[in-house]
Amino acid sequence: xxxxxxxxxxxxxxxxxxxxFPTETVYGLGADVTNHAAVLRVFALKGRPAHNPLIVxxxxxxxxxxxxGHWPEAAKALARSFWPGPLSIVVEKAELIPPxxxxxxxxxxxxxxxxxxALALIEETARPLVGxxxxxxxxxxxxxxxxVRSAFPDLTVLDGGPCQIGIExxxxxxxxxxxxxxRPGAICAENIxxxxxxxxxxxxxxxxxxxxxSPGLLSKHYAPTTRTRIVFGDELLxxxxxxxVVLTQFDDPDIPHxxxxxxxxxxxxxxxxDALRSADELQVDEIIIVAPTGDGxxxxxxxxxxxxxxxxATDENGEP
Ligand code: AMP
Ligand code: MG
Numbered sequence: 001x002x003x004x005x006x007x008x009x010x011x012x013x014x015x016x017x018x019x020x021f022p023t024e025t026v027y028g029l030g031a032d033v034t035n036h037a038a039v040l041r042v043f044a045l046k047g048r049p050a051h052n053p054l055i056v057x058x059x060x061x062x063x064x065x066x067x068x069g070h071w072p073e074a075a076k077a078l079a080r081s082f083w084p085g086p087l088s089i090v091v092e093k094a095e096l097i098p099p100x101x102x103x104x105x106x107x108x109x110x111x112x113x114x115x116x117x118a119l120a121l122i123e124e125t126a127r128p129l130v131g132x133x134x135x136x137x138x139x140x141x142x143x144x145x146x147x148v149r150s151a152f153p154d155l156t157v158l159d160g161g162p163c164q165i166g167i168e169x170x171x172x173x174x175x176x177x178x179x180x181x182x183r184p185g186a187i188c189a190e191n192i193x194x195x196x197x198x199x200x201x202x203x204x205x206x207x208x209x210x211x212x213x214s215p216g217l218l219s220k221h222y223a224p225t226t227r228t229r230i231v232f233g234d235e236l237l238x239x240x241x242x243x244x245v246v247l248t249q250f251d252d253p254d255i256p257h258x259x260x261x262x263x264x265x266x267x268x269x270x271x272x273x274d275a276l277r278s279a280d281e282l283q284v285d286e287i288i289i290v291a292p293t294g295d296g297x298x299x300x301x302x303x304x305x306x307x308x309x310x311x312x313a314t315d316e317n318g319e320p
Contacts, residue, residue, distance in 0.1 A: 002120040009158055010124035018042055020134040020148045021121050022160025023113035025086045025169050025185070026141035026273070027148045028057065028131030029155075030121065033067070036098050039130055043100075045152065048137040053103040054130040055088050055169070056110045059122040064110050067128050069094045074174055074196050081195035084114035086165050087187045090173035101130055111169055117160040133168065140224055140280070140311070141168060143273045166270035167307055172200070184306050186269065188299020202302075221310045222273075224280040228287040228312040236290060243285040247275055249292055257284060265296025269304055276311060 002010075009019045009030075016038045019030045029045060031038035033056050043050060058064045061079040065071045069092035078089055093108035102108050113119065113131075122129055133141040134148045134157075142148045143166050145159035170185030172192065178199035179192055189200040231239065236246070245257040249268075252258070259275045262268045279287045289308050293301070 002124050005158055006117065006120045006124055009121055009156055010126075012156055013038075013121075013125045013127070013129065018045060018155065019121070020142075020145075020152065020155055020157040021115075021118050021129075021131070022145070022158060022163065023057075023115045023118045023131065024163060024165045025113070025167065026143055026163055027134040027145065027157075028113075028118075028129075029134045029152075030057070030129040030131050032125065033101055033128040033130050034096060034098065036100055039098065039100050042130055042132065045155075046132060046135070046137045048132065050100075051103045052137075053105060053109060054101050054132050055171075056097070056101065056108055057118065057122060057129045057131040058110055058112050059119055060084075060112060063122070063128060064089075064112065067094050067097055067108055067110055068092060072174060074179065074198060077196045078172070078192065079112070082187055082191070083112040084119065085112070085187065086114070086169040086185050087111060087192075088169045088171045088183075090171065090182070107173070109171060115160055117158050121158065138221055138223060140222055140273050140276050143270070147274070147277060162270070162274075164270060165266075166272060166274075167303055170303070184299065184303040186266070186300055186303065188297055188302070190297075190299060221313075222307050223311045223313070224276045224287055226280050226284065226287050228276070228289065230289045230291055230308055230312050232291045236288070239286070239288055244288045245279045245282050245284050245286075246288045246290060247279065248290040249294065250290075257282065261292060263294035265294065265300035265304065268292055268294070268296075269300060272304065272307065 021030045029042050031042045088109045088111040090107050090109045143163040145157045148157045165186050170187040171183040180203045182203045192200040246255050249261050249263050251260045
């Protein structure tokens with residue numbers, strides 16, 4: 001039996017409302033995928049550009065086949081290996097998905113989240129839900145209910161505790177000769193190759209092509225408002241430490257304002273967005289991220305590198 005909170009949130013969703021819900025990656029802004037007005041409200045709340053498509057969240061593989069026009073063998077293999085879990089799969093879309101969800105495109109990105117509250121909510125609503133990260137577009141994704149409430153105080157937020165993975169899902173699509181990873185995440189190329197027997201490569205096209213293929217991959221994203229820089233090794237010596245807060249894996253007594261980060265990849269990822277938010281609140285001149293290393297899968301470090309490089313990217317005007 002779902003909790004009363006989930007039952008009323010599902011009712012709100014069925015009535016065309018927007019509800020924030022926890023997943024294992026980050027918190028999402030949920031709306032009924034088939035309700036055009038509700039989906040538009042998600043875009044409006046986030047200030048998300050209409051050309052950036054949303055991920056559709058399903059309760060299981062069978063619901064995924066209702067949003068997909070075609071569900072290939074490789075998708076079956078991925079769903080069976082990694083769902084529920086932090087993997088989003090781009091496939092041809094079904095008629096039922098309104099174009100607003102896919103930014104007018106013919107493909108849809110679908111995932112089944114590994115969180116009991118998310119699964120209960122989708123099941124109780126009995127519809128697939130859009131679920132972009134519950135933050136204003138371009139900002140740092142929320143990993144606690146409090147993060148969501150700080151941006152959207154009037155919204156219903158289901159509290160599922162801190163997110164276990166803490167960075168967004170891996171996004172993949174199929175090509176003629178294998179699988180392309182459009183966004184790296186906790187599920188890595190090696191995991192994907194093992195599950196499918198197909199070659200998995202990181203999508204690396206730059207500039208316009210990259211933007212058109214997966215608009216959320218714009219280089220500046222996941223960014224705090226404070227200027228953010230990555231430093232390597234001795235470069236830290238050149239930083240004015242009195243005016244900066246440093247994300248470092250070593251508890252160095254010479255750094256006055258610091259957030260000490262975990263040394264393992266999964267721990268680092270789970271802590272990253274909360275650390276960036278706390279650093280932002282200190283209102284110093286700069287956030288310095290000491291380039292992290294440590295134990296854990298190289299693919300997860302790659303996903304972390306992707307997020308911190310976007311958190312520290314400058315836009316086309318050179319502004320942070
Ligand atoms: P978010 O839900 O905000 O974490 O971001 C969703 C990500 O999935 C963005 O990077 C989108 O560009 C990507 N995405 C969603 N739908 C598609 C699609 N049909 N094809 C390619 N990428 C997609
Ligand atoms: Mg997002």
